[in-house]
Amino acid sequence: MRCFTALGALALSLQALTVATAATEEETQDLRIRYWDYGGDAIIDANNHIRLTPEFPSRRGWIWSKLVEFEFKVHGSHHIYGDGFAMWATKDRTDEGPVFGNKDFVNGLGVIFDTYMNSNTDHYYPYVMAMLGDGRTPYDEANDGRANQIGGCESSFRNVEHATRARVTYYKGSQLKVELLVANEQNYETCFVLNQNITLPTPAYLGFTAHTGDVSDNHDITWVSSHELHTKPAAFVTPPPYGAQPPSGSALGFFFKLVLFSVICGVGVIGYRMYQNQGNKRF
Numbered sequence: 001m002r003c004f005t006a007l008g009a010l011a012l013s014l015q016a017l018t019v020a021t022a023a024t025e026e027e028t029q030d031l032r033i034r035y036w037d038y039g040g041d042a043i044i045d046a047n048n049h050i051r052l053t054p055e056f057p058s059r060r061g062w063i064w065s066k067l068v069e070f071e072f073k074v075h076g077s078h079h080i081y082g083d084g085f086a087m088w089a090t091k092d093r094t095d096e097g098p099v100f101g102n103k104d105f106v107n108g109l110g111v112i113f114d115t116y117m118n119s120n121t122d123h124y125y126p127y128v129m130a131m132l133g134d135g136r137t138p139y140d141e142a143n144d145g146r147a148n149q150i151g152g153c154e155s156s157f158r159n160v161e162h163a164t165r166a167r168v169t170y171y172k173g174s175q176l177k178v179e180l181l182v183a184n185e186q187n188y189e190t191c192f193v194l195n196q197n198i199t200l201p202t203p204a205y206l207g208f209t210a211h212t213g214d215v216s217d218n219h220d221i222t223w224v225s226s227h228e229l230h231t232k233p234a235a236f237v238t239p240p241p242y243g244a245q246p247p248s249g250s251a252l253g254f255f256f257k258l259v260l261f262s263v264i265c266g267v268g269v270i271g272y273r274m275y276q277n278q279g280n281k282r283f
Contacts (some may be wrong), residue, residue: 052210071223084114101209107135152191
């Protein structure tokens, strides 16, 4: 059973989606002061990760920013564990609550990495699912968000040797895609693709929240990279045939060249006639 006594959060104001671990103390200070607000039990390790929650019950922590492809590790020593973490792109930020550390009735997108099964389902855990909140509908906690889900997939990301990488791509009004790179694989695997009208609030704060209750786990964010928002999927442009010459100019440019050529010809004709007239006068 979930309790929301232990919370953690990491957030960024974003527009498509990926925290990069700071490599030096100077960069870490910049991360802490310039870009981030954090508190509670959240821990920033300069060389390894941002720990949203340690493997202890009843802990709180949060970190938010304005700046997300992201890398994470969910791991622990217990045979019974939970509950998971989530990535959000929502209208509000830094509000703690029961939905994997975030408040309920969210307005925006949530991608949830759930490790604890509350009810009988038709899939295995861990499970990755996306939800789109309207600010009025509560999270279906009793059924692990089944009523809120718009896409999802099974993924064995817990207690793997290498960090798992997730890539969330959002095209305003047309597409949402979630891809995963698990166990040091070479290529991303598609979790799901939604080709439908999905629009996030403006501005949207993108963040991460984690949650432990009676059961616990370490939820670590090890790397994040932010990108600009895509307005639409890239269209395929057919390349010109090999060896073809590019167009030399626009139709307007051709028109001006034609006029200039006509003027030069006209001046030439007039000059030639004047030359002939002067020659005739000599005789």
